[in-house]
Amino acid sequence: MSLNDTAAALPAANGGTLPIGGLLPSSLPLRFSAAALLWFAASGVTALWPDAADAQEWERTGEFASLLVVAAGLLVLTALLAAAIHPAPRSRLESAIAGLSASVPWLIALALGVTGWEILTAKLNLLPRPFFVPPQALLEVYLDDWPRLLDCFAASLTLLATGYTVGSVLGVVTGVAIGWSRAVGYWVHPVLRLIGPLPATAWLPIAFFAFPTSWSASVFLIALASGVPVTVLTWSGVAGVNSAYYDIARTLGASPRFLVLKVAVPAAMPHVFVGLFMGLGASFAVLVVAEMLGVKSGVGWYLQWAQGWAAYGNMYAALLVMALVCSGLVTLLFRVRDRLLAWQKGMLKW
Amino acid sequence: MVALENTDTVGQSAGMTIDVQTVSHSFELHGAPLPVLDGVELRVEPGELVALLGPSGCGKSTLLRLVAGLEPPSRGRILADGRPITGPDPSRVVVFQDPTLYPWRTVRDNVALGLEARGLLRSQGHRIDKALALVGLAGFEKAYPHQLSGGMSQRAALARALVNDPRLLILDEPLGKLDSLTRLAMQSELVDLWRNTGFTGLLVTHDIEEALFMATRVIVFSGRPARIKADLSVDRPYPRHRGDPVLTELRHRILELLGLAETW
Numbered sequence: 001m002s003l004n005d006t007a008a009a010l011p012a013a014n015g016g017t018l019p020i021g022g023l024l025p026s027s028l029p030l031r032f033s034a035a036a037l038l039w040f041a042a043s044g045v046t047a048l049w050p051d052a053a054d055a056q057e058w059e060r061t062g063e064f065a066s067l068l069v070v071a072a073g074l075l076v077l078t079a080l081l082a083a084a085i086h087p088a089p090r091s092r093l094e095s096a097i098a099g100l101s102a103s104v105p106w107l108i109a110l111a112l113g114v115t116g117w118e119i120l121t122a123k124l125n126l127l128p129r130p131f132f133v134p135p136q137a138l139l140e141v142y143l144d145d146w147p148r149l150l151d152c153f154a155a156s157l158t159l160l161a162t163g164y165t166v167g168s169v170l171g172v173v174t175g176v177a178i179g180w181s182r183a184v185g186y187w188v189h190p191v192l193r194l195i196g197p198l199p200a201t202a203w204l205p206i207a208f209f210a211f212p213t214s215w216s217a218s219v220f221l222i223a224l225a226s227g228v229p230v231t232v233l234t235w236s237g238v239a240g241v242n243s244a245y246y247d248i249a250r251t252l253g254a255s256p257r258f259l260v261l262k263v264a265v266p267a268a269m270p271h272v273f274v275g276l277f278m279g280l281g282a283s284f285a286v287l288v289v290a291e292m293l294g295v296k297s298g299v300g301w302y303l304q305w306a307q308g309w310a311a312y313g314n315m316y317a318a319l320l321v322m323a324l325v326c327s328g329l330v331t332l333l334f335r336v337r338d339r340l341l342a343w344q345k346g347m348l349k350w
Numbered sequence: 351m352v353a354l355e356n357t358d359t360v361g362q363s364a365g366m367t368i369d370v371q372t373v374s375h376s377f378e379l380h381g382a383p384l385p386v387l388d389g390v391e392l393r394v395e396p397g398e399l400v401a402l403l404g405p406s407g408c409g410k411s412t413l414l415r416l417v418a419g420l421e422p423p424s425r426g427r428i429l430a431d432g433r434p435i436t437g438p439d440p441s442r443v444v445v446f447q448d449p450t451l452y453p454w455r456t457v458r459d460n461v462a463l464g465l466e467a468r469g470l471l472r473s474q475g476h477r478i479d480k481a482l483a484l485v486g487l488a489g490f491e492k493a494y495p496h497q498l499s500g501g502m503s504q505r506a507a508l509a510r511a512l513v514n515d516p517r518l519l520i521l522d523e524p525l526g527k528l529d530s531l532t533r534l535a536m537q538s539e540l541v542d543l544w545r546n547t548g549f550t551g552l553l554v555t556h557d558i559e560e561a562l563f564m565a566t567r568v569i570v571f572s573g574r575p576a577r578i579k580a581d582l583s584v585d586r587p588y589p590r591h592r593g594d595p596v597l598t599e600l601r602h603r604i605l606e607l608l609g610l611a612e613t614w
């Protein structure tokens with residue numbers, strides 16, 4: 001089949017998972033085959049085209065080509081399955097495969113992108129080195145440097161989890177206290193207004209000097225970065241609670257403790273989650289900076305170390321994993337929110 | 351709904367006596383006092399269902415909030431069974447015009463609110479299902495408020511009140527936001543509930559017909575600051591008929607008192 005066939009078939013691609021029993025486009029196996037073909041081509045280019053003569057020969061080229069063949073093979077398998085289930089999916093697996101058809105354009109674009117990347121770097125050496133490396137250089141890092149990468153990610157996640165948990169918990173408690181108590185509001189509000197807008201990284205020099213270890217200083221900075229938005233949003237959530245909710249609970253015999261924990265906090269939850277999302281983003285930023293400047297471990301340190309040695313392959317490899325981890329954490333927070341705030345209607349889907 | 355065959359624990363309570371003694375109340379508005387209630391004197395006997403009528407903004411809701419104990423009156427005092435009211439109490443429960451169900455709780459958990467707040471959930475939890483059945487919401491325990499219609503929400507709010515066996519049920523325009531068909535149906539249901547249980551009822555409404563169809567007495571207030579203009583006994587047996595000529599006559603009198611007789 002030719003590329004033109006695929007292009008013609010693409011506009012018909014339907015999004016999302018087809019319901020069981022829903023009609024399947026007859027071109028589906030062809031589309032998966034087209035994608036498979038392109039992944040085979042990417043593999044062929046990587047394995048058979050010799051690396052540019054005026055530059056180094058890259059390691060792990062064979063392994064990378066094999067990986068591409070595996071991807072292509074999986075797509076062939078999918079195409080065969082898609083052909084077998086025509087015309088309509090009858091099981092969960094079949095409808096999942098049908099749903100994959102929406103990803104075909106992405107699968108094709110990725111194959112083309114990898115091929116182009118491979119050609120521009122390893123094969124023709126058109127991009128300035130050492131800033132640009134071929135994809136197999138990333139694979140090389142994952143295969144050879146994974147213990148150190150794993151250590152760094154473990155260190156970063158520990159630091160992030162500690163700082164973010166401390167910041168979130170303190171933020172919720174402070175926010176509720178300001179929203180609830182006039183006296184607390186009187187004293188804390190001006191302080192919050194003054195230091196809240198200050199970027200947490202501005203405290204970096206003082207923090208590393210004032211705390212016994214750079215690790216505890218970093219926990220403080222991350223807690224500050226995540227705590228401020230959580231505090232402000234929790235506070236605004238509590239302040240905005242419909243006063244009739246309190247009236248109802250009071251006439252039914254609720255204690256002040258009940259009013260805080262069972263009325264104010266759940267009512268403010270949608271706001272609290274906005275703060276938690278903002279805090280998570282801020283804590284990523286502070287985490288990397290703190291690791292670069294102070295902690296000398298973790299992903300931030302790894303990135304800087306890689307740059308110092310001009311090991312750009314290591315840097316891209318770390319960045320890729322970092323993107324996946326950060327995105328995964330945001331997704332996780334969305335899942336938690338969806339579960340806790342299932343009572344809300346019209347929620348944003350991530 | 352309603353018909354209580356056995357002596358159910360939900361919805362059996364002796365009514366409460368409420369004694370409003372020369373109560374005046376004012377709010378602060380733009381730095382100046384805004385008088386809202388002016389020497390209100392009102393005694394409600396156990397088991398009565400008293401309707402409060404008056405121009406919008408005259409102070410009816412304010413009076414109800416004082417009786418509920420949500421605010422103390424500026425002057426005068428209110429006695430519940432002879433003891434001064436110092437704060438809210440689960441024996442005096444309010445149902446507002448807005449159902450104000452907690453959106454994060456299911457219908458069942460909303461109805462459970464009072465029991466939970468008083469730590470009675472474990473021992474008295476079985477009353478929740480009875481209260482839900484009483485208002486015709488059996489089967490909707492797991493629904494969230496946004497999944498209910500206006501009438502169903504108000505029934506849930508009613509169940510949330512009734513599960514506590516209130517001796518005084520304070521109703522602040524409870525049917526005001528419902529469509530007219532639902533409203534007529536719920537008027538009868540509320541009367542049946544009240545007749546079957548025996549609580550004292552205080553009902554604010556802006557619907558004269560509703561007041562006459564439901565109440566044993568109708569109190570007519572003046573404009574703000576609210577003063578009692580008339581205290582009319584509605585001495586008709588239940589179930590009442592909307593076309594009852596005695597009620598029609600009373601309706602005319604009330605319209606006159608409210609200065610709306612020319613619309614008759």
Ligand SMILES: Nc1ncnc2c1ncn2[C@@H]1O[C@H](COP(=O)(O)OP(=O)(O)O)[C@@H](O)[C@H]1O
Nearest residue numbers: 377378379386405406407408409410411412413
């Ligand atoms: N918390 C408050 N602060 C200031 N003014 C209030 C407050 N609550 C009610 N009022 C005023 O008191 C008057 C009576 O209100 P309300 O009792 O709600 O009237 P209604 O008879 O319509 O129920 C209105 O003019 C209202 O604006």
Ligand SMILES: [Mg+2]
Nearest residue numbers: 410411412522
């Ligand atoms: Mg009112």
